Amino acid sequence: MAKLESKIPSGPLADKWRRHKTEIKLVNPANKRKYEVIVVGAGLAGSSCAATLAELGYRVKCFVFHDSPRRAHSIAAQGGINAAKNYQNDGDSVHRLFYDTIKGGDYRAREANVHRLAEVSVNIIDQCTAQGVPFAREYSGLLANRSFGGAQVSRTFYARGQTGQQLLLGAYSALSRMVGQGGVQLHPNSEMLDLVLVGGQAKGIIVRNLNTGEISRHSADAVVLATGGYGNVFNLSTYARGSNATAIWRAYKRGACFANPCYTQIHPTCIPVSGDYQSKLTLMSESLRNDGRIWVPKRKEDRLKPPAEIPESDRDYYLERIYPSFGNLCPRDVASRAAKRMCDEGRGVGESGLGVYLDFADAIKRLGENGVRERYGNLFDIYHEITAESAYKSPMRIFPAVHYTMGGLWVDYNLMSNIPGLFVLGEANFSDHGANRLGASALMQGLADGYFVIPYTLGDYLAGQKAGSRPATDAAEFKEAEDNVRGMTRRLLENKGKEPVSHFHKRLGKLMWEYCGMARNKAGLEQALQKIPALREEFWANVNVPGSGDTLNQSLEQAGRVADFIELGELMCRDALTREESCGGHFREEYQYEDGECRRDDVNFAHAAAWEYQGADRTPLRNVEPLNYEFTKMSVRSYK
Amino acid sequence: MVAEKTAKKLFSVTLRVWRQAGPAQAGRFVDYPAANVNPDMSFLELLDVVNDGLTVKGEEPIAFAHDCREGICGTCSCTINGKPHGPGHGIATCQLYLRSFREGDVIVVEPFRARAFPLVKDLVVDRSAFDKIQQAGGFISVRAGTAPDANSAPVPKRDADLAMDAATCIGCGACVAACKNSSAMLFVAAKVSHLGLLPQGQPERDSRVLAMVQTMDEAGFGSCTNQYECSAVCPKLISHDFIARMNRDYVKALFKSRFQPVSLGGGGGAG
Amino acid sequence: MHLLGALFNSSIGKKLLMAVSGLVLFGFVTGHLVGNLQVFLPPDAINLYAHRLESLGIVLWLIRAFLLVCLIVHVWLAIKLTLENRAARPEAYAVQHVNRATLASRVMARTGFVVLAFIVFHLAHYTVRIGHPEWAEHTFRLSDGTMVRDVHTMIVQGFSHLGVSIFYILAVGILAYHLSHGIVSLVQTLGLKNERWTRGLERFAVAYCWLYFLLNASMPLAVLGGFVKQHA
Structure with a gap:
């Protein structure tokens, strides 16, 4: 049975991270270069981690299965990144971001982790801006914000519809700088196929070069996995075709616990499936819900009628009806399930019956077609490219699709798995989003882990390892x-x-x-x-x-x-x-x-379930890490 | 207005694909007929279907680069009927749909061709030269944790927007593939301009452009002859005006670096 | 790296030298045309003009040397760049597709070499006067009585030869075509162009090149058509 020690520091919630940082062990600057760290994956979490560790002086080997780190799927995030900067003076704070995230996660995340995430969110924006990430700005030249997916404040920073790409390019530029300086040895086209444990600690990986087929061994003092989520289990998803779970799955088979694998996020606004050949579902940014209204016909019989022929009185704007205070902006899981219910009732639109309308007619009336084009032009273009339909003329058809996985390898507060020396960052771990992730929080977590958490907590582990003690391959x-x-x-x-x-x-x-x-x-x-x-x-x-x-x-x-x-x-x-x-x-x-x-069921299930591999034909073991809420009251999540 | 689409009319095309087992082997075109093609199918999905058919027949599938399939990762890299990313404007190969083709079309699919992008297999080429250019100077040196407050230095919206235009580059290499000289000027110009337009990018502006251009030249790309084939095929429609801007930046940096007073101090050794 | 080394070895440096030398040569051919158009005036004008140029002495030679250097740089880099650019694409596409590159831009090397051949012929013809040693002997008395070389007669006699005139007209046509890309291109290379200027610049280039061609062609045509005659 695995030992699951969360290692959450004691003390008041707001002081935990600060205190932890001052209490954990450090590696002497002159000694850092004697340690080698393997980082697998170079999306937001992996790139930022590899770059930052190298800046500190560690020797880093970074492995990516892509031909370039810049292609990792973090790049596809459209909407934005949350941060409790309160630049809009609308009442935001670290506590409010913490609270929204923990509530959004349906009280299934660790309080201490989420609070740390909210704390460092502000540093992320500073860091990325300094790197040259071209966030949207107001005419004053100061940073712009928008409200996003279930938040009642404007705390989302964005770069047109490609915030993910811009943040990744920022992290990639930091990584490239360290590669150029020799601090990071980059291994592109390299897929990790096994984790090597020596003396029960993660000390290396086995890698296949995808272009040459060469299989090689790599040893290190610690291994960091930042290999993203596993949504491609569903085949059709908004993930990239190459996104995979192989690194974390092989680590699981070596003893790392896999926590809450069933927590998957279904994004409400994707383009519906068109045929059997389909390889990919395309996301339409959630920001569309700021101005678009979601509806289905009130009567089943109308579902194949051209939408323009369905009068207002026969339309059911169901999100506005059921959730009057959040309306079309309710959280992703809520919006997705509501869409499913409408389709289950037989009111889904389009040939397959698996779709709902996202209508911009009101927005066009209010803002004019050009106003809408200015805000969403690129998304409307994408929609047109894929469906050959114009969303200016008739409503978009959307349907939920698998988008993110909250589950992942179990990690403690230091982001270390139950295998000593194996750290897991970003979407690959289970830590910060509980049972549901809020919009614009994934980018935040990936960068928080890589820039601001692992540089401290990895040192704490390495300080306990003798320099130069890594095994030979x-x-x-x-x-x-x-x-x-x-x-x-x-x-x-x-x-x-x-x-x-x-x-x-x-x-x-x-x-x-x-x-x-x-x-x-x-x-x-x-x-x-x-x-x-x-x-x-x-x-x-x-x-x-x-x-x-x-x-x-x-x-x-x-x-x-x-x-x-x-x-x-x-x-x-x-x-x-x-x-x-x-x-x-x-x-x-x-x-x-x-x-x-x-x-x-907070009585029986207020815990993380961390599964432990027991061998090929044996049922895995279900370990439990109780979630002790000291500072927040678990309540029924309501967006009405 | 046609709200409900009528049943799609299926059609047939022939894919004429460049097959090459490896960089050292000779390559050739092979024809693959594809029947009952749905116009709503993406071009890469057609390759998927053809590959499944080849696998069932026991033949080796066509290797092609792809990943996000939504036009942002820059992995896909086919030259289709002579045009990188195929017919269409402002799209990557993965955003190309078969409705762009007609019954009976022969679709010629070739890899991106450039000395600086050596072929790996079939339609896959090695674009690591772009990474090397980035490593030479495509960054602003700021260590994590040292950044000032993000709003401490306002950036005029016009500059920020222009920087963003340049920053939309997805690094696919179509600019190189389209240029008759296999020049990487649009890529490098986009990178140089993105950072050079922002106040944060000023301290390293000169060294950046000099280093990146030098690395570009060493990688074996050709020169720019101002034909703008690059910007015509760019999936993000990045303007060749950025090339003009980089030319200016480069020359300025070159002259500045040569006519600057020479520092005779020993540097700032602490202690 | 030395400044010159950087200019001659980097891709942008080479382009810059192409643009600057091109700009100088563009200035020269423009000035040369304006000077030559004096053939339509009474013979005094062009002969006086030629005399003044020749009396610059060492300065004239310096200008000629400078132009020659520009020409050599322009041609040498053109050859170098062309070879390098070809090497950058070792395997050609089976399907050749052009998106927006103009024909003029795609044949710059070829038009350039025709122009170079023409320059060699032109210099041999009128400056070195190969085959026409007698042109050096022709003299002309200006109104103030100075005896100068008779350039007017040389031009008229030169263009009276049908073959020479046809070659001349063709060559200036090709030079104009070369310039139609060159003018716009050099502004881009110098980094002075953007979307706002492009249309205007392109129109200027087209207008200039037509004008350049027609005015140049008008001289041999005028000679052949008998509008400009050898003076008595």
């Missing part, structure tokens, strides 16, 4: 891990089945969306737990991976990732089944109020 543990990787690669290549990898991925996705998607229930999850292992067996019996392992082989890459997704999907269902309550992104149909809202 010819240690037996490295050989065992490399053999493991080679074995799996060989097995995939020599399988010579009939079906391409993508077919299994599609089938897994459909299973997950049906049984472990926006709404889950016991019977469905139990069925999924039958079907997924069967799919896994079929995968290993019948998958076809053409080509060799000595060159770029995208089928091989994908096969390894899908193999992991299948196993992870099973764990997600198991977690969803055992969490007998509804909270945030996890909605169990059995546990709801009459109006369809989440019925949390």
